[in-house]
Amino acid sequence: MQVIFLIIIGIAAGFVATRLMKVEADPITTIAVGILGALIGGAVLRFLLVLTGVAAGFIGAVLGAILLIWLWRVLTDKG
Numbered sequence: 001m002q003v004i005f006l007i008i009i010g011i012a013a014g015f016v017a018t019r020l021m022k023v024e025a026d027p028i029t030t031i032a033v034g035i036l037g038a039l040i041g042g043a044v045l046r047f048l049l050v051l052t053g054v055a056a057g058f059i060g061a062v063l064g065a066i067l068l069i070w071l072w073r074v075l076t077d078k079g
Contacts, residue, residue: 011036 014034018025025033049056 006037006038008030010038013038013041 011031011034014030014032014037017023017033017037018030
């Protein structure tokens with residue numbers, strides 16, 4: 001079932017990518033580019049998530065703290 005899903009996503013991704021990059025390609029090439037792109041993109045994303053799992057949580061915590069400080073300043077500023 002995952003292979004069928006990958007093929008469907010790959011077809012859509014190939015179509016969108018070739019249009020965004022303004023590439024004239026036949027349907028077979030478009031499908032192949034989309035499927036290979038889905039495989040490569042999925043692998044890279046999984047790798048980055050493994051590497052940045054803790055770092056992403058830290059970055060999220062810092063961004064949340066920055067937002068809270070900004071909100072606190074806005075709400076307590078009388079001038």
